[in-house]
Amino acid sequence: MILRMLLVLSFFPAVQVTDKILVKQPHLLVTYNHELVNVSCDYIYDKTPTEFRASLQKGKNGAHEVCSVYVNGTHKPLITTTEDFRCHVNFDNKTVMFCLLNMSIFQTDIYFCKIEFMYPPPYFSSEVNNGTFIYVKEKDVCTTLGSSEPPKPFWPVVAALCVFAFYSMLITVAFCNCWLKSKKNRILHSDYMNMTPQRPGPTKKHYQPYAPSRDYAAYRS
Numbered sequence: 001m002i003l004r005m006l007l008v009l010s011f012f013p014a015v016q017v018t019d020k021i022l023v024k025q026p027h028l029l030v031t032y033n034h035e036l037v038n039v040s041c042d043y044i045y046d047k048t049p050t051e052f053r054a055s056l057q058k059g060k061n062g063a064h065e066v067c068s069v070y071v072n073g074t075h076k077p078l079i080t081t082t083e084d085f086r087c088h089v090n091f092d093n094k095t096v097m098f099c100l101l102n103m104s105i106f107q108t109d110i111y112f113c114k115i116e117f118m119y120p121p122p123y124f125s126s127e128v129n130n131g132t133f134i135y136v137k138e139k140d141v142c143t144t145l146g147s148s149e150p151p152k153p154f155w156p157v158v159a160a161l162c163v164f165a166f167y168s169m170l171i172t173v174a175f176c177n178c179w180l181k182s183k184k185n186r187i188l189h190s191d192y193m194n195m196t197p198q199r200p201g202p203t204k205k206h207y208q209p210y211a212p213s214r215d216y217a218a219y220r221s
Contacts, residue, residue: 021126041113051119054096062112
């Protein structure tokens with residue numbers, strides 16, 4: 001009789017060990033400010049519950065619950081979220097995925113997944129694991145400038161610069177043309193002023209031999 005009791009008592013701890021819910025989640029997740037992050041909670045359990053609850057808790061020892069989902073198999077899953085978080089939940093028989101939207105740098109912390117099986121009885125709850133540290137970073141300026149799509153003001157500025165360069169080129173060409181014409185006119189005027197009038201050289205005067213005029217009246221007398 002005593003031997004049977006010892007065997008029964010030794011059997012209960014073994015049952016308790018096998019009925020534990022083991023949860024595995026990533027150790028570190030990195031995201032940027034105002035972006036989303038997915039926290040995957042993979043759990044291992046021999047039975048498939050018809051009623052369970054999964055929650056994501058923030059802070060040391062899971063002091064603050066940020067998101068949860070309640071499923072009973074007959075109604076639509078009930079998702080609850082605190083005011084500081086926006087959350088979506090997807091789940092199957094082995095995984096619960098918490099999608100946290102619009103993360104802030106002030107929400108950098110450690111997060112724990114908690115799985116609770118309510119029906120069929122008995123009630124089981126997952127043990128506290130190492131959790132997932134979510135690091136929310138500020139976006140770098142270099143990352144923003146190096147994106148494939150330039151910011152919206154980029155193309156209007158380029159168009160304005162092209163128009164300005166075109167008109168500057170026209171003004172420069174017109175100015176150079178006027179300057180060349182003015183320079184050409186100055187050269188022609190200078191050459192005209194420097195020209196000396198050519199005087200005709202000495203000419204030979206042809207003298208006719210002197211012949212005294214005859215007095216025909218004297219001959220008549």
